[in-house]
Amino acid sequence: MSVVKKKKHVSKKNKKAWRKYCDITDVEEFLEDQRLEERLGKFETKPDSELFVVDTQGDVKNLEEDVKPTFVSAKQRKRLQLAATPKCYEILLPSSKVEDPNKKRNHVNPVGFKPTALSKISEKRRFAKGIYEKKLQEVKKNRKMELQKKKKMKKARETFKLNLWGGDVPEIKGIPETLCDEFISSEAQLHNVLPVQRIRPKPPPPKTVTRAAVETPHPGISYNPSYKEHQELLQEVVNHEQKLMKREAHLLRVTNKMFRKVTATEKENQWHEEMSEGLPQPHNPADNPTQSDADTDDEYKAVNPPVQNKKKDHKARRKQREQIEEREKLKRQKIEKKKITDLYRLRKLQSSILKTEERQKEECTKRSSKRTAAAATALPALNAHKINKKEPDFIDPEQLTGDLMHINSKTNLLRERYESLQRRGALAGAKLMMKKKRKVKSYFKPGHKVTDQEIERYITRSAGKKVSLNLSFIKVAKL
Structure with a gap:
């Protein structure tokens, strides 16, 4: 249920x-x-x-x-x-079958459906001016241009004589002819190109680096060199050391030796002189014993004695005026003479200017050629560290043995090969980083269960090391 x-x-x-x-x-x-x-x-x-x-x-x-x-x-x-x-x-179509409740709805035409009187007058004016005809002509012109562009594109596709690597000309990249000028930079030219026509510049081709071969050592480094080769190597080493000494002396001259050394007493005397400048000096009769006693009397003497106002007569004034006129005349004559000499010197100045300009041009071309040659043979900069040049090796005549049994090798072969690879640009230049070794102190941990044997064992193990022991604790442990 x-x-x-x-x-x-x-x-x-x-x-x-x-x-x-x-x-x-x-x-x-x-x-x-x-x-x-x-x-x-x-x-x-x-x-x-x-x-x-x-x-x-x-x-x-x-x-x-x-x-x-x-x-x-x-x-x-x-x-x-x-x-x-x-x-x-489809959303705009009516999906409902419901009839319109107001069947007698008035139909309203949209704006611009029926021309007004004002619009008719404006259209007549446009027809009279020929605006519509101009628009038609522009439309026809644009259509023709589009058709021509399409035809050109088709022709370019059909022809196979296009130079793919000849795109360095500015006109090909879409730059207007008005901007193709040597005074306008390439950045400014590309800035005015349309974004559609703008082409990214091609990256430069990879540089083929021709590395130098492994440097052969100087024959004077041999364990049994000839006298001439050994002397040549010695001369190279001497020249290298002289350069270093000259550089060191220059640095010393422009830094420390620029300032003269002063002793403590001289410094103190200078300070006293500077501080007592302008103050009245105390009279010391021992300094000037020949001075008479009459001078030492407390008589008032003026610093600036009175001067008599002697008037110049007519003769003195005339002579003074004549001297001034003569001086001015000589001055003007010198100026005129200098003008004439400068006119004659124009040719000389022009020739000297031309010579200096030619010399400057030659120097500029030499520098540019040297720079280009150095850039062509330069190795790639793999990092920021600069690689030091190889210093010449040298063996003292006393250490020359003459046989391979008693030779002493000064250089490390692995290090030498590594440095040669750096100099030839195969490896990046490294910087030697020396880490400081920390001084670690060892302590003996005291405890109530420590025996004498453990203490002795620790002392023997830490022999020859700096060890800080708690001697008071050892005494207690022994007791």
């Missing part, structure tokens, strides 16, 4: 309680069906042709086996899709 549940009596005083405890699913389903019928139409009103389909093909599987599918090209598929409405406009 089906158990009938007892209905719960719940208060429905508020709207919230009505929503919570009332079951309205049947009402919602009815309303949904009604809306669907309004959109698609009622089944009673629809004809049978819309509701039912007459099967005239039979089983699809048997037909597929007999009839082969016809191939439809992409062009035909696109043409068939032209008749159908695009998916982007």
Whole structure:
């Protein structure tokens, strides 16, 4: 038997309680069906042709086996899709079958549908001016230009005489002819090119580095060299050392030796002189014993004695005026003479200027050629560290043995090969980094269970090392 549940009596005083405890699913389903019928139409009103389909093909599987599918090209598929409405406009189509409640609605034409009186007058003026004709001509001109561009593109594709590596000319990159000038930089030229036509500059081809061969050592380094070769090597070493000494002396001269050394007493005397400048000096009779006693009297003497105002007579003034005029005359004569000499010197100055210009040009060409030669033979800079040049090796005549049994090798072969690879640009230049060794102190950890044997063993093990022991603890342990 089906158990009938007892209905719960719940208060429905508020709207919230009505929503919570009332079951309205049947009402919602009815309303949904009604809306669907309004959109698609009622089944009673629809004809049978819309509701039912007459099967005239039979089983699809048997037909597929007999009839082969016809191939439809992409062009035909696109043409068939032209008749159908695009998916982007399907939302705008009316999906509802609900009739318009206001059947007598007035149709309002959009703005610009019907020409106004003002628009008619403006159009007449345009026709009179020939604006529409100009637009037509521009459109025709643009079409012709597009056609010509397309033809050129087709011709360029058909012709196979195009130089792929001849793109360095500015006109090819799309730069206007007005900007193709030597005074305008390449950056400014490329800046004015359209973004579509702008081409990135081609990277330079990889540089083929011709490395020098392994340096052969000087024959004077041999364990049994000839006297001449040994002397040549000695001369090279002497020249190298002289250069280093000269450089060191120059640095010393421009740094330390620029300032003279002063002793402590001289410094103190200088300080006293500077501080006592302008102060009255104390009189010391021992400094000037020949001075008479009359001078030492406390008599007032003026620093600037009075001067008599002697007036010049007419003769003295005339002579003074004549001297000034003579001086001015000589000055003017010198200026005129200098002008004449400068005119004669013009040719000499011009020739000297031409010579200096020629010399400067020659020096500039020499420097540029030297720079280009150095750049061509320069090794690639693998890092920021500079590689030092190899210093000449030398063996003292006293250490020359003459046989391989008693020879002493000063250089390390592995280090020498490593440095030669750095100098030839095969390896990056390294910087020698010396790490400081930390001084580690060892301590003996005291404890109540430490025996004398352990202490003795520790002392013997740490013999020859700097060890700090707690002697007070050892005494206690021995006790």
